[in-house]
Amino acid sequence: MYLPPHFREIDTDEIETVIEAAPLACIVAQTSDGLIANHIPVLSAPGDILVGHVALANDMHRLIAQGQEVLAIFRGEDAYISPNYYPTKPEHHRHVPTWNYQVVHIYGNITFQHDERDKRAAVGLLTRNHERRLNGKDAWRMADAPADYMKDMLGSIVAFKVAVTKVVAKSKLSQNREKRDYAGAISGLKASGETALAERMENKRSKAV
Numbered sequence: 627m628y629l630p631p632h633f634r635e636i637d638t639d640e641i642e643t644v645i646e647a648a649p650l651a652c653i654v655a656q657t658s659d660g661l662i663a664n665h666i667p668v669l670s671a672p673g674d675i676l677v678g679h680v681a682l683a684n685d686m687h688r689l690i691a692q693g694q695e696v697l698a699i700f701r702g703e704d705a706y707i708s709p710n711y712y713p714t715k716p717e718h719h720r721h722v723p724t725w726n727y728q729v730v731h732i733y734g735n736i737t738f739q740h741d742e743r744d745k746r747a748a749v750g751l752l753t754r755n756h757e758r759r760l761n762g763k764d765a766w767r768m769a770d771a772p773a774d775y776m777k778d779m780l781g782s783i784v785a786f787k788v789a790v791t792k793v794v795a796k797s798k799l800s801q802n803r804e805k806r807d808y809a810g811a812i813s814g815l816k817a818s819g820e821t822a823l824a825e826r827m828e829n830k831r832s833k834a835v
Contacts, residue, residue, distance in 0.1 A: 627796060633796050633797060633799075633801065635728070636795075637833070640833075641730055644702040645730055648701055648702050649667045649668060650667050651678075653666055653686075653699075654696065654697045655696040655697070657689040659689055662686065662690075664684065667756075668698065668752075669751055669752055674790040676787065677748050677751055677788075678785075678788075679748045679749060679783045679785045680786065681783060683782075684784075687738045687786070690736060692736075692737050692738065693736070693737060695733060695735055695791070698733075698788060699729065700731075701728075701729050702729060703728060703822045703826055704725060704727035705725070706725055707814070707815075709723060710814070711810045711814030712810050712811070714804070714806065714807055726815075726823060727796075727798055727823075729795070730793065730794075732788070732790055732793050734790040734792075735789045736786055737787055737789075738784050739786065739787070745784070746768070746780060747785070748785035748786075749768065749783070753766065753767075753768065797826075797830065799826065800827065801830075812828060
């Protein structure tokens with residue numbers, strides 16, 4: 627990933643925010659069939675580990691060797707930035723369009739688990755996190771499903787863990803612009819309906835103050 631110093635993200639809280647807000651990772655690996663990419667929801671677990679699961683029918687767990695390095699890409703908010711957003715544009719017209727975004731690349735070694743205990747743990751972690759966030763006290767639990775049905779469902783998946791070895795993150799949020807153009811980009815994004823990215827930029831600016 628091209629990473630100019632002023633766009634390098636080193637704030638661990640900011641990185642975790644991107645991952646939590648966009649848990650559908652694109653997991654990329656080199657295999658005997660060439661490069662493969664799968665889009666899979668994962669969560670961070672204690673010990674610098676990513677946890678997830680794939681369908682048993684997905685060849686990913688057959689094509690990728692145990693312990694092989696993979697790349698998990700988490701893509702945060704993104705949007706087009708028009709030169710018209712910048713208040714300095716009428717003064718010199720030295721602006722061109724660009725794109726603002728946040729992305730996190732996590733490298734690590736993947737291992738697959740086929741035993742029911744690990745599969746239950748992976749599914750439990752994922753559903754507990756997302757269900758509590760979505761449904762609160764009415765969160766769905768694995769115990770809500772009939773035991774035989776749950777056993778069949780677990781039999782159709784493979785759990786995995788990625789032991790993280792490196793994290794590279796980028797926040798391209800107009801940090802290279804002067805303050806009034808930075809504020810203009812935020813206003814332009816809000817006016818065009820890209821409020822989520824505008825809020826990320828506002829949060830980034832408040833941390834820098």
